[in-house]
Each structure stands twice: as C-alpha cells, then as structure tokens.
Amino acid sequence: MSLYFSAIAVLVGAILYGLSLTTLYWLEDELNRRTLVQTSPMAINAFRAGAESPLQLNTNIKAYNDLNAIPQQDQFIKQLPLGFIDELHDTFTDDLFVLRSEYQQEGETKPLIIIMNAAQVELSNQEWRNINITILAVTFLLFILFGFAISKLIRRLVSPVRQLSDQLKLVQAPSEFKVSSGAALEFSELAASLNQYQRQIDKLIKQEQAFSRYASHELRTPLTVIQGAGRLLQQQGNEAFKIRQRDRIVNAANDMQHTIDALLSLVRHEDEHYSEQQRVLTQAELSKVIRYVQPLADSKAVVIDVDIQAEPLITPSEAVLRMLLINLLSNAINASEGGEIELKVNQEAIWVVDHGRGLTRNERDQQGHGLGLLIVDALCQRYQWKFSLQDTEPGCIAMLHFPHA
Incomplete structure (x- = not known):
C-alpha cells in the first residue's frame, strides 16, 4: 500500500510540475502577443500621420509599413501569412515576436509588420532555472506532506488490522481484543x-x-x-x-x-416458544418438585416453605419447570446449613430465597453460575424468561421472571 500511494504521489508531482511549466510558457507568450496587438493601432496612427518605416515604438518594438525596409536577416518575415502573430525561433538570430497585418491609407492597402525582440521581454534562462527549482521544491514538499499523510492513514487503517490479526493467530486467545487508541x-x-x-x-x-x-x-x-x-x-x-x-x-x-x-x-433448532400453549402453574406441580428434593433438604435439616400468592400462566412444560426448580432448590439447600428456604410464586415471578453462605466470587462477578445454573440460564433464554441472582445478608435470592407479566 505504501508503494502504491508513493507511485500516486510521484505521478501527481510530475503532472503538477509539467502543468506549471506549460502554463508559464503559454502565459508568457500570450502576454507578448497581446502587447503586439495593443501596439498595432498606435503604429497605424503614426504611419498615417507621415511616420517613416521603420518606426521605433519603444526600445524593443519596431513597426514597418514597407516590406523593403525590413532588415536583410529578417527577410523571411515576408513569407508569413496575413494575420500571423506568434514567436519565431531562428538559429542565427534572436527569437522574435512578429505580427503580420495590413491597414488602409488613402484608399491604398499598406502592409503592417510589428517586430519585438523576444530576448528582452521573456524570462532569462537563469530566471527559468529559478522557477524550475521553486516548482521542484514545492513539489518535493508536497510529496513529503503527502507521504506523511499516507503514513498516518496507513497507521490508522493497516495497523489495527494487523493487531487484530496477530491476536487472532495466538494459540491462547486473548481475554479481550484490543486496538491502538489512534485507530479509526x-x-x-x-x-x-x-x-x-x-x-x-x-x-x-x-x-x-x-x-x-x-x-x-x-x-x-x-x-x-x-x-x-x-x-x-x-x-x-x-x-x-x-x-x-x-x-x-x-x-x-x-x-x-x-x-x-x-x-x-x-x-431443538426450531423456534417454538411462540407456538407452545401457556398453562397454569399449580400447587400440585410444585408439591411434586418439593417431594423430589425433600430427602436432600432433610439431610441438611432445611425446611422448605412454599408461598403461592397466585397460579401464573407459563409456557415451559412440566419437565422443564421441574428441572428449573430442582436446580434452584438444590443449590439453595447445598448453600444452607439448616434453617429455612422460601419458595414464592406470583403472577410475575418465582423466587427461591435461602439464608445460607450467599454467592461465591465467580457467581458475584458473573463469571459462572455453577453447573446446574448454566442449565437454568439456557432454559430461561429458550423461553424468554429472565434469570437473576441477588446476594443478600445472609443468603441469596434466585428469581425467574416471566415475560410480559
């Protein structure tokens, strides 16, 4: 990418250099041509007033209305077509700007030749060298600035990709992918x-x-x-x-x-939670779950108190709800050393409240809920329920919150 943008920078610099020189050459010649055009009325008026050819208009411009008066070294000007106005380059003489025209005087057509020495009005070779050096210096400065901008752009575009690629190639994946602060x-x-x-x-x-x-x-x-x-x-x-x-x-x-x-x-891969029928969670169903965990509760001298404030409508099947509650109750019993566990049910949620040791550090940092509670997490996501654990003093509250309650 660096080579690609460097090539573009060189190409742009060469184009700017050539365009600048071409524009200066054209501008110089165009100004001299306009000078000849603007001088021609003054020469015509002078000839009509009786001036003789050649007429010295200023230090470097002469006008002729007689072709025979043209110097011998400039005789080739006679061959120029009418209306010619441009610069002539000759090996044996200085470069000249020539205007070939004609005018009317007392019913007679007179030729008009205006000659200007180009060497006295154009930039010298030293001045052109200075201009070339200036253009090259500006172009080189632009190249440096362009290169700096490209390097910054590459750093913002390529460096983050390389950082992420290196992190992805690591045998041991990083705990968190990072990019530099200056990245896009x-x-x-x-x-x-x-x-x-x-x-x-x-x-x-x-x-x-x-x-x-x-x-x-x-x-x-x-x-x-x-x-x-x-x-x-x-x-x-x-x-x-x-x-x-x-x-x-x-x-x-x-x-x-x-x-x-x-x-x-x-x-199951199919999304069935919308098509499944809701059913009523009854006290008899909760009693079956309590009977299943009762031996574990008896072994820990734990009393399970059931408080059914309402019989809500739920979507999970009896088998799924049984697994949810058995996991929550078993965890609550295992975290307790005697005492009481409360199972509360209303139209909004199911609570399992224990007064045991509370949440472990991993559970509190949300790094994991233990084997059974990961299953609870997955089942709740399957049926769009919300599962939460809240640490209390002492103990813990596990809640299953129903959707659209």
Missing part, C-alpha cells in the same frame, strides 16, 4: 464486536460443557437406580420388597424421562 472508530467497533462474539462463544461452550456433564449426571443416577433395583429383583424376597423395587424403577424411569424432555428442549 470502525476498528474499535470491530474489536468490540469480536469481544462480544468471544463472550457469546465462551458462554455457549460453558453451556455445552454443562449440558454434557449435567446430562451425564442426571441420566446416570436413574440408570444406577434401575440397575440396582433390577439386581435386587433377581434375589429372593417377599412381595412387598419386590413392589418397592418396581416402584423405584418406575420412579427412576419417570425422572429420566423428565430429564430427557427438559434437555431436549435446549437442543
């Missing part, structure tokens, strides 16, 4: 867009990892129950024992089905 606004916006995309990619990668680990954990647990209950059924036992094992298998299979339904809702 568009490159700062490009770096901001790259940072935004990188954050989205990191979030998606974390969600994918969380999905894999969570799915592995949630599906292995009922499978382990089913396998264990199946082996127990192979052993001898009374009918009540076998019924309990069959119930464990059925419950584990139901749990697995709920988990699969909820996780599959995350990986």
Whole structure:
C-alpha cells in the first residue's frame, strides 16, 4: 500500500510540475502577443500621420509599413501569412515576436509588420532555472506532506488490522481484543464486536460443557437406580420388597424421562416458544418438585416453605419447570446449613430465597453460575424468561421472571 500511494504521489508531482511549466510558457507568450496587438493601432496612427518605416515604438518594438525596409536577416518575415502573430525561433538570430497585418491609407492597402525582440521581454534562462527549482521544491514538499499523510492513514487503517490479526493467530486467545487508541472508530467497533462474539462463544461452550456433564449426571443416577433395583429383583424376597423395587424403577424411569424432555428442549433448532400453549402453574406441580428434593433438604435439616400468592400462566412444560426448580432448590439447600428456604410464586415471578453462605466470587462477578445454573440460564433464554441472582445478608435470592407479566 505504501508503494502504491508513493507511485500516486510521484505521478501527481510530475503532472503538477509539467502543468506549471506549460502554463508559464503559454502565459508568457500570450502576454507578448497581446502587447503586439495593443501596439498595432498606435503604429497605424503614426504611419498615417507621415511616420517613416521603420518606426521605433519603444526600445524593443519596431513597426514597418514597407516590406523593403525590413532588415536583410529578417527577410523571411515576408513569407508569413496575413494575420500571423506568434514567436519565431531562428538559429542565427534572436527569437522574435512578429505580427503580420495590413491597414488602409488613402484608399491604398499598406502592409503592417510589428517586430519585438523576444530576448528582452521573456524570462532569462537563469530566471527559468529559478522557477524550475521553486516548482521542484514545492513539489518535493508536497510529496513529503503527502507521504506523511499516507503514513498516518496507513497507521490508522493497516495497523489495527494487523493487531487484530496477530491476536487472532495466538494459540491462547486473548481475554479481550484490543486496538491502538489512534485507530479509526470502525476498528474499535470491530474489536468490540469480536469481544462480544468471544463472550457469546465462551458462554455457549460453558453451556455445552454443562449440558454434557449435567446430562451425564442426571441420566446416570436413574440408570444406577434401575440397575440396582433390577439386581435386587433377581434375589429372593417377599412381595412387598419386590413392589418397592418396581416402584423405584418406575420412579427412576419417570425422572429420566423428565430429564430427557427438559434437555431436549435446549437442543431443538426450531423456534417454538411462540407456538407452545401457556398453562397454569399449580400447587400440585410444585408439591411434586418439593417431594423430589425433600430427602436432600432433610439431610441438611432445611425446611422448605412454599408461598403461592397466585397460579401464573407459563409456557415451559412440566419437565422443564421441574428441572428449573430442582436446580434452584438444590443449590439453595447445598448453600444452607439448616434453617429455612422460601419458595414464592406470583403472577410475575418465582423466587427461591435461602439464608445460607450467599454467592461465591465467580457467581458475584458473573463469571459462572455453577453447573446446574448454566442449565437454568439456557432454559430461561429458550423461553424468554429472565434469570437473576441477588446476594443478600445472609443468603441469596434466585428469581425467574416471566415475560410480559
């Protein structure tokens, strides 16, 4: 790019140089031609008044109305056509400006020749050299200024691209893409867009990892129950024992089905949240969720208090809502050492309030919400809900806010 713009600068300089000289040459000759034209009326009046040829009009201009009076060295002027006015260049004489015309005197046509010595009215060779040097100096100065402007332009255009390219080539991607402070606004916006995309990619990668680990954990647990209950059924036992094992298998299979339904809702590509029908969130549905986490709560001596102020209309299926609430309640129970957890529901949101240790540093800095809460984030985005965590003293409030409430 530097060579390209340098070539343009040289071409522009050469054009300016040639144009300047051409204009000066034309201007000099045009002024001399106009001088001859303006002098001709004065010569005609003088000849009509009886002046003899040659007539000295000033120190370097002579007028003739008799072709025989023209000096021998200038006899070639007789061959010039009528109306000629221009500069003549001859090797053996000085350059001359000549006007060839005619006028009327007492009914007779008289020739009119006006000759001006070009050497006395044109710029000298030394003056032309000075003009050339001046033009070259100005052109060179413009070239330097143009080069400086190009270097600044290249720095603003190419340098940020190189910086971003180098950062993209790094084996370990930078935490944030940056460009120099002097870069154009568009490159700062490009770096901001790259940072935004990188954050989205990191979030998606974390969600994918969380999905894999969570799915592995949630599906292995009922499978382990089913396998264990199946082996127990192979052993001898009374009918009540076998019924309990069959119930464990059925419950584990139901749990697995709920988990699969909820996780599959995350990986559906079609945008279904507008077409899905809303349904009423009932107290019976919440009771099923409470029963599922009750053993964990009992092991931590935690009491779950349910406050249903209204039964809102929601879009997520029972399996999805079950996974959301189980994650929030399980995190609240694990963060508590005894005490009480409140589950509140109204027309606007669902709250899970605990009085445990509060948010961790990563959770407070929004760098991550833990394995289960990443799934909660993804499910809320799927159904256009808003999920938030708020640290309290002591404890934490997790809220699921419904859209268009």
